[in-house]
Amino acid sequence: MQASGGGRHQRPRRVLRGAVLGSCAVVALSACGATTSTAPQASGVIAGEASPKPVSAVLTTTPAAGTATVPTDFTPALSVARGKIVSAALHDLTGREVPGTLAADGVSWHATGPLTAGKQYTFEVSGADDRGHPFVNKSSFATIKDNNVVQAWVSPLAGMTVGVGQPIAVQFSHPIVDRAAVESHLRVDTSKPVVGAWHWISDDVIHYRPEQYWPANTKVVLHTDLKDLAVGGGRYGDANRTIAFTVGRSQITVVDVKTHQLQVIRDGKLIRTVKVSTGKKHYLTRGGIKVVLGMEREKHMVGTSIGIPKTSPDYFDLKVKYAVRMTWSGEFLHAAPWQGNNHGRANVSHGCVGMSTSDAKWYYEHSMVGDIIKVNGSPRKMELRNGYGDWNLSWSDWLSGSALPHEAAGPDSPTGGDPGSLTSPQSPDAPVAPSSVGGPSSAPQPAATDTPTPTATPEPARKTSLSR
Numbered sequence: 001m002q003a004s005g006g007g008r009h010q011r012p013r014r015v016l017r018g019a020v021l022g023s024c025a026v027v028a029l030s031a032c033g034a035t036t037s038t039a040p041q042a043s044g045v046i047a048g049e050a051s052p053k054p055v056s057a058v059l060t061t062t063p064a065a066g067t068a069t070v071p072t073d074f075t076p077a078l079s080v081a082r083g084k085i086v087s088a089a090l091h092d093l094t095g096r097e098v099p100g101t102l103a104a105d106g107v108s109w110h111a112t113g114p115l116t117a118g119k120q121y122t123f124e125v126s127g128a129d130d131r132g133h134p135f136v137n138k139s140s141f142a143t144i145k146d147n148n149v150v151q152a153w154v155s156p157l158a159g160m161t162v163g164v165g166q167p168i169a170v171q172f173s174h175p176i177v178d179r180a181a182v183e184s185h186l187r188v189d190t191s192k193p194v195v196g197a198w199h200w201i202s203d204d205v206i207h208y209r210p211e212q213y214w215p216a217n218t219k220v221v222l223h224t225d226l227k228d229l230a231v232g233g234g235r236y237g238d239a240n241r242t243i244a245f246t247v248g249r250s251q252i253t254v255v256d257v258k259t260h261q262l263q264v265i266r267d268g269k270l271i272r273t274v275k276v277s278t279g280k281k282h283y284l285t286r287g288g289i290k291v292v293l294g295m296e297r298e299k300h301m302v303g304t305s306i307g308i309p310k311t312s313p314d315y316f317d318l319k320v321k322y323a324v325r326m327t328w329s330g331e332f333l334h335a336a337p338w339q340g341n342n343h344g345r346a347n348v349s350h351g352c353v354g355m356s357t358s359d360a361k362w363y364y365e366h367s368m369v370g371d372i373i374k375v376n377g378s379p380r381k382m383e384l385r386n387g388y389g390d391w392n393l394s395w396s397d398w399l400s401g402s403a404l405p406h407e408a409a410g411p412d413s414p415t416g417g418d419p420g421s422l423t424s425p426q427s428p429d430a431p432v433a434p435s436s437v438g439g440p441s442s443a444p445q446p447a448a449t450d451t452p453t454p455t456a457t458p459e460p461a462r463k464t465s466l467s468r
Helices: 179-183 337-342 357-365 395-400
Strands: 002-004 025-029 034-037 058-062 077-081 083-092 100-102 108-111 120-129 134-142 152-155 168-172 186-190 196-202 205-210 218-225 230-232 235-237 240-247 251-256 261-266 269-275 288-291 294-302 317-325 332-335 353-355 372-376
Touching (some): 058 083, 077 083, 077 120, 083 100, 152 218, 152 240, 186 205, 196 395, 269 357, 332 357
Parallel strands (some): 251 372, 332 353
Antiparallel strands (some): 025 034, 025 058, 077 108, 083 120, 120 134, 168 205, 251 261, 294 317
């Protein structure tokens, strides 16, 4: 597998809490109790003696007593000089014990089980110094709190097969302060050579896409090495994950709003031409490159979801067949039999791409999440965050959204690859590859009647606007 997505750069060492790694407490031991010190001590008293006698053993606890932000994957440990540990235990306040192993020579102990976030743990140790004088010790530390842990959601899901336009998207539960630290711990491996990079869509969302569309039939593996990684703002990553998915056949749909035609290009060959109707005045279909977000065999669409009141002559309330979503704001390709003879002749929709029921059924059955849809001839531009507008950025603009240094891009040429002959013979407009027409935008507001869509996106569940 080829590695990319930070693979060109030396990955920085993980930065964990400085108070934990390389930090310990050296303890003055006694049979009556224990005290901690930041400097070595080797004295104490022997239980039951009227006058103290020195205990030569020196116990080292890791992490240091009182540490409050221990990572859950940290391995607590004990070691003793000039003595031996007889018994050692580590437990939380409920008494649940963390399993551990005492070395055969008795000079060290380490935990073998995991820690839990938001817990206080206590070491209880007993032993004897090299002269046989017994000692005991107790010390406590706490693990990182749950609300300091940043969760990550990844799309596409493991095991999915997606189209050649599907970005890898990671959404975090909190804004990321140290973007470079996070980005350097995300790695993408591919079965075919791919030049790709990450781009921060917002403070809590990052996407990965190749310079050109994914090669068809590529195996992709994402590694998120984020567990206990300091991400800034006193927060830390939640887990390490490996997500494998497959890029399937190449399918690119080209919609021409001027000639009212849709063409489907499969692996570089035209396989179907469809008569369509796109958005009319005041409801123009967005132009540019989009990605299939999800598919529903039947979709309930209402005008109020895009701001059309029920009193308006433009209002609609329809159950639509074979809906393929292009944007969060409500653009779909779908069956629109009510448009009648307007297919191939006029644009009469509220922003969606309508077609006959038979054509819509065929298109639905031959599409998948991640397929590319290119809309030509519309003056209205696709926004970056209104679905996946990633391919509308030039490669140099895409690289500028990375927190890591990259080699300078060449001339500001379009990206997205050469999809082949995508232009309808009747169209005067040759298809153009992605250009820098997208930009950040607010997430679309929900429509109360929208139902959940099976999509390949990690963004939070939301209700979305609809057009027809």
